[in-house]
Amino acid sequence: MNNQKRVEILTRLRANNPKPETELNFSSPFELLVAVTLSAQATDVSVNKATDKLFPVANTPQAIVDLGVEGLKEYIKTIGLFNNKAINVVKLSQILLDKHGGEVPEDREALEALPGVGRKTANVVLNTAFGWPTIAVDTHIFRMANRTRFAPGKNVVEVEERMLKVVPAEFKVDVHHWFILHGRYTCLARKPRCGSCIIEDLCEFKDKVYPDE
Template structure:
């Protein structure tokens, strides 16, 4: 795919959604970090249901620590992998309190040192909470980038590096949200909704799917 076509795609996605946001519910960087940590192999909907009960009780590292592992489990047991996630939440909160004064560090290395936080989670926090031009590549973004030929790669790291290279600066802060939403609702995994896709004519996917007349 050439750069002219990429810019056209990004302009359409921006026109449709000028101020995209994550579908995870959060009101401070700590809430965002915990929500993203909980969202691994889980839906945003399931995470939001759990945090709607959890955050009124504990939305700071100190309050979360007071709950303890078992206390956190009670609020997140409807989410997959809740046992290990509860342990990571408490370990993370302890480090935040002891090393960062209870604040979320605006620093990739410090974020990735937190239990359960990898590059993707750090990218989401840096982008969404702090406005960094980072691009977190999940399964949706990986699929959309490869399927459309927008930014092809064999793994998430390759796609991330390609996106960082080909996406113009003016789109970098928002492209993560546009692509994830496009993959979640239009360019879905099993049967992409090509007939209702706003970038269908620019997409280079060869096996497009259209509803029967």
């Protein structure tokens, strides 16, 4: 795919959704960090149902530590892998208290040093909480980048590096939200909705799917 097509794709996605936002509910960097950590192999909807009950009770590192692993499990037991996630969230909360004054650090290395926080989670926090031009490649972005040929890669790191190279600066802060939302609602994994896609004519996917087929 050439750069002219890429810019047109991004221009259309921006026009369709000028201020994209994550679908995870949060009101602080710490709430976002917890929500993203809980969202691994889980849907945003399931995470929101849990955190909508959790955050009014405990939405600071100290409150999470006070709640404890067993107490936290009661709020997140409907989410996949909740046992390990509860352990990680309590541990990372303690580290934030011990090493960062109870604040979420605006630093990739410090974020990735937290239990349960990998590169993707760090990218989401840096982008969504702090406005960094990072691109967190999840399954939706990986699928879209490869299917459309926008930024093909064999793994998420390759796709991330490729996107960082080809996406112009003016689009970098929002591109991962656009791709996630487009992948979630239009460019579906099994049956993409090509007939209602606003970038269908620019997409280089050869096996497009239409309702009458």
